[in-house]
Amino acid sequence: MQALLFISKKIDALNEAIGQAISWALLAAVLICSGNALVRYGLNNSSNGWLEIQWYLFAAVFLLGSSYTLRRNEHVRIDVVTGRFSQRTQVWIDLFGFIFFLLPMVALILYLGIPYALHSIQSQEMSSNAGGLIVWPAKLLIPLGFLLMLLQGFSEIIKRVGFLRGLLDASAFEKQVVTPEDEIAAIKEANQIK
Template sequence: MQALLKLSRGIDRLNALVGRYVIWLILAATVISGINAVVRKVFHTSSNAFLEVQWYLFAASFLLAAGYTLLEKEHVKVDVLNAKLSLRTRVWIDVLGFALFLLPMCVVVLRYGTPFFLQAWSSGEMSSNAGGLIRWPVYLMMPLGFGLLLLQGVSEFIKRIAFLMGLIDDPTVKIVEKTAEEALAEAIRKAEEEAARNGAKHA
């Protein structure tokens, strides 16, 4: 089990790294959208390539971040029902959900999505729109995104089994890091409390 937990930590690091950089794709899509709007209004011209690259970047950010979203426990849950159950029951629901739904779904998408990408790559498929882009880069996002989601599903499955065996703490707890502003506010509050205590001692 320790070897599996080590594998889980490695997968977590991989998806954390991907998630840290995928956010830049959103910025790139926003900048391209702005440039496209300016060019269209000022020079009265445009290209379908501008629109398609925005779609490609959005698809890449959405799919590549799916594993990171699972790692950060940001996928939607029915909390109204979930919160009423015991911790072990919630973990067992996760185990069954990963084993029966998430992992098989990822395998199916990889099974059919990978040949779809390979066919477009080998044929050099182009967009049917005038001035459009080649299609294989966006098709590649399907196997990559669902591959990362599959890996993270395996990692989360391992962590929940380890928890049920009593080897690790609750893996469903979301660790929220303080923002710089929150850290500063807490430091100021502690300094004020310390000053107040010192003032009370001298009074």
């Protein structure tokens, strides 16, 4: 189990690094979108290539960032229901969801997505829009993003099993973002210090 926990840490580190790096793609997409809008309305000039690069960047953020979101336990959940159960029961629910929903869905998308991307690469597919870009990098994001999701799904399963065996603390997979209540408390505390 220790070897699996080590692998899990490496997968987490990989998706953490990719998630941090891909966050810059969102900034690039916003800057390109703003610049394109200024040029289009200010100079009455534009290109489909600028629109398509925005779409590619947003696709990269979504597809490559989803495994980062899963790693940080920030995906959509039904905490209203599961929040009433003990932590062990919540971990069993997570395991059930990962094994019977996440992994089969990801495997199916990889099964269908890999040939889809390979065909696009082999044919050097181009956009049908005038001034459009090559399409295969965007299509390659699909299997790449779901491969990262598959790896992160395995990592989450390993961490949950490690927790159930008493080898890992729940902090290894709990949400890592500050809640609104925590932010309000921190603001109140900062105002009291002044």
